[in-house]
Amino acid sequence: MAKELKGLTKRSVNYSQWYNELVVKADLAEQSPVRGCMVIKPYGYAIWEKMQRALDDMFKETGHENAYFPLLIPKSYLSKEAEHVEGFAKECAVVTHYRLKNAEDGSGIIVDPAAKLEEELIIRPTSETIIWSTYKKWINSYRDLPILCNQWANVMRWEMRTRLFLRTSEFLWQEGHTAHATREEAEEETVKMINVYSNFAENFMAVPVVKGVKSATERFAGALDTYTIEAMMQDGKALQSGTSHFLGQNFAKAFDVQFVDKNNKMNYVWASSWGVSTRLIGALIMSHSDDNGLVLPPKLAPIQVVIVPIYRNEEQLGLINEKVSGIVAKLKSMGVSVKYDNSDNKRPGFKFAEYELKGVPVRLVMGGRDLESNTMEVMRRDTLEKETVSCDNIEAYVFNLLEEIQANIYQKALDFRTKSTRNVESYDEFKVEIEKGGFLMAHWDGTPETEELIKNETKATIRCIPLDGDKTPGKCMVTGKPSARRVMFARAY
């Protein structure tokens, strides 16, 4: 077994430690010397690139364009939208000076006190304010609308407790910011994008998600409505995986963005914003991976197929190389990313463990006997099942197997979620059930007070009011007051 794998804590022993170790051992990311900031290593970044490509294509198919807005935001901008500043402006990186100089005592470099900014600049925690101050210049008439912009960027929130991918001070994300002439259009856009996210989560990440609306307490600061996709991790906790906000006219009013409508009247512009981040990589890991390491959905795996030769001597390796090269070429022509690892500085067993750890969906092995019998051993990472398959048309076999794995890990995650989602009828039952993890569907009276009481007593929050599912009214499990429908509770990352 590979050195790296040896130390991996089992999920059943300590799920949280398993995650932390896996991220590092699988070469996805590591802590940087800067508190709370991560280094995303090439293998982790390759997953992010695949996510970006798929999402970017979906954004463009739905009419969006990319743009880029400044990293730094004048401090005063953050106070322009009253709720926004309360929710966002506090824990952030503040630029106060623009020059360093040599210390006079020769001790190194110091901040030049003469180079103090008149107004401090904030590293963007999110870009609504800088973008709406820009949209003011772009929008005069209804003819200038809609604006459908997205940006891929780094953002920074000074988090006190960080975990790789799940919560880091700096992270990578995309943020869409749209401007519309009517409330209806902006709301439609908000819903459209949460659907894009759930489509991406389910069809690319193989992670089933519950789509819903946040309670007022959990809403984005400055939004009238926040839509969310919530995924269930293997420990039964929820992970908020993407959000889409209907911002009403709040930012348009804060930055005075008005337009002349078709009837020649001045109106404030309607807005949405939406984002997903490198947090999705955390969701991916915690949804599918196991005690042997990562399990990656084929659609996002940097390497989909690895081929390892087992050989007695150079001559045999030569024959295997020749045989394999045709298979590699054919797989590549089918759009499959394949790696042939015939490096001689690692033993096959080491390679097996390494590619298992890294979650490569399909492993093919060719040994001397396979060469004679024109076969290969095929192992699928999701179930670890092995089969011996004829080389004739093995490419189609592998291609289908990748699709099967993609479907299977989705189904497995869905089954787990289904099993771990229950209705609870009383608060006493709730308190017992929440200790077991999972999603609890319960009635709630709709007040922030009850929501907070539940949070304080059980550490569970309302993850969302689901868009789909049971909409029967009932009575709040805590206060007995009327409840319009069950909402979804869970402990969350």
Add this chain to the structure above:
Amino acid sequence: MAKELKGLTKRSVNYSQWYNELVVKADLAEQSPVRGCMVIKPYGYAIWEKMQRALDDMFKETGHENAYFPLLIPKSYLSKEAEHVEGFAKECAVVTHYRLKNAEDGSGIIVDPAAKLEEELIIRPTSETIIWSTYKKWINSYRDLPILCNQWANVMRWEMRTRLFLRTSEFLWQEGHTAHATREEAEEETVKMINVYSNFAENFMAVPVVKGVKSATERFAGALDTYTIEAMMQDGKALQSGTSHFLGQNFAKAFDVQFVDKNNKMNYVWASSWGVSTRLIGALIMSHSDDNGLVLPPKLAPIQVVIVPIYRNEEQLGLINEKVSGIVAKLKSMGVSVKYDNSDNKRPGFKFAEYELKGVPVRLVMGGRDLESNTMEVMRRDTLEKETVSCDNIEAYVFNLLEEIQANIYQKALDFRTKSTRNVESYDEFKVEIEKGGFLMAHWDGTPETEELIKNETKATIRCIPLDGDKTPGKCMVTGKPSARRVMFARAY
């Protein structure tokens, strides 16, 4: 003529103003409220995306992987490489605090003095220091080498005088950082990447470049050698368009990065770094565009072909729509990005001017008579020449025309550069010739003193010691001392 076009200053009147206006009028970028930082608008960003895609493919073909390193760098890191800090650390954005709070007098938000960082953090002006502090953890043995990482990122240098794309405080770029076991390998990598850049500049941007080595004065701070590609703008000034640095063991020594070599000896690692930035968009604009607006090389044009209908009534428009839809579909299937603009809120003449301004390489127009005669009017943006072409197989015609335009604008830029590059034999001649612009090939004694004298007296700098071209020795035009070969002088952006 379109409203936007009316105000465009002619190049001959004021080249610099023409550039500034064009960037804004063509919707490429604009100044942001943050001093020196730009907003890259969707049309400008679409060019950058095309550049990124092409470069990224080339990096991957040459064995590189992407990764991501932190935005913020501890202040002390910058002083670890002595020359590096002199060249880089001074004008930069300094983060000193990590929290804001409400002012007690209710006047807004202020920086929380209690949240002062122990060590200030610098927004990366370039990432050698943070990356080499990370590589220290990654490298133990020769088996860990080479490391061939690239990152796409934003960086910040507090520039006093900024111009959109050419020099902005924040800009987007890629920075490659490689680590090698031997000096030869690192040098080979450095040269390989300057070749990738010149290949990209010439074959995608259609911008001819001179490859060469910088003089010691112009070297990257911390490098043993800086390779550069230098392009000539239409005003005869040089624009440094990409650099690749051989860093020797300087950063390995600064961060104590050693490895065990094959002979079991400890050695410092050898390094290269290389980068191009959004400045390339400035180079693109200033190389090809004219008094009517942008001229974009087809390979980087967001829209390669625009089709505009001219119609008398709805019925005719319907017939044109039908006819055009087949052509659009066929062009798309050939990988051509095509826009059919049959919007009814702008007149054809307005559209013509707008797409000229935006540099769309090919325009097709179909009117009523064309419909009858099964033809279209084809206009190529580079020469503004029009032709009437049969619709039969027009797609192949357009496809070839795009290639011809790509080649033609390269040739035009190359001819201009050839014409504007001269040998000068004396310093008196130099002083006269430099006023006319262009590249001057002259003998230099190799000393920083002479270089500085020339710079102070003529504002011309040594752009590079070209890799190719005349290598005959001679005598320095200023001092008469021996010169190994002519070097290339110019005034530069």
